[in-house]
Amino acid sequence: MSREAKKNTEELKQLAKDNGADLFGVADLKEIREISTHPPDLLSGYRYGITIAVSLDRFGSYETATEDQFAFPLLRRISGIIVNHIIKKDHRALAIDPDKILGENIEMRNLSEISHKAISRAAGIGWIGKSALLITPEYGPRVNITSVFTDMPLIPGMPIDCQCKSCMKCILACPVQALIDSSFKDYPRKIDQVLLVNQCKEWKDEQVGLTCWDCVLACPKGRSSGPK
Numbered sequence: 001m002s003r004e005a006k007k008n009t010e011e012l013k014q015l016a017k018d019n020g021a022d023l024f025g026v027a028d029l030k031e032i033r034e035i036s037t038h039p040p041d042l043l044s045g046y047r048y049g050i051t052i053a054v055s056l057d058r059f060g061s062y063e064t065a066t067e068d069q070f071a072f073p074l075l076r077r078i079s080g081i082i083v084n085h086i087i088k089k090d091h092r093a094l095a096i097d098p099d100k101i102l103g104e105n106i107e108m109r110n111l112s113e114i115s116h117k118a119i120s121r122a123a124g125i126g127w128i129g130k131s132a133l134l135i136t137p138e139y140g141p142r143v144n145i146t147s148v149f150t151d152m153p154l155i156p157g158m159p160i161d162c163q164c165k166s167c168m169k170c171i172l173a174c175p176v177q178a179l180i181d182s183s184f185k186d187y188p189r190k191i192d193q194v195l196l197v198n199q200c201k202e203w204k205d206e207q208v209g210l211t212c213w214d215c216v217l218a219c220p221k222g223r224s225s226g227p228k
Ligand code: SF4
Pocket: 173, 174, 175, 176, 177, 178, 179, 195, 199, 200, 201, 203, 204, 212, 213, 214, 215, 216
């Protein structure tokens, strides 16, 4: 382990936490080689993906408005601070927006530049659950996440396999049976292995001005910090 990489990682973690991050991790991008990106060369020249998470439990409300008004702006601010710090140290850094979609039609709404969840899992801050969400030990799925790519030498974490075991709470909570009870060791290779995306989106669109949080709020992981 290089001393420089250890120092860089500790400095970035502290910077993220000092500016409001609840979780911080580093993924070796070799771990996400199979993940598609838009554009395809998005990760070219980068070696690590930094994952930053903000818990929704701190806001005490689970709504899209909470994400839009508080969590996403905070994540954008923290990732901007991280990028500036890395660039000042003469390395490359690229922040990916936490909530950017590639277009408004139903096909493009399902796409983003990259899966932030894949970076978080590869960094070891959580696993992909049967709900297709990132599940963190501390806050369950009640987190928003974002990513920064860099070539700065860092110490990556270890990817986590699925820890859901026999739990089925999210599957049983889904009002439109959009979640499929499938078993996978590390992560589902295709989203439709676990989630009927259009069924979920159509249900969310019907909740005028709201969305659906049933699978999020059903998850027992990290309950000590969240809703009882
Ligand atoms: S968000 Fe709602 S509809 Fe979609 S999978 Fe979760 S519980 Fe089902």
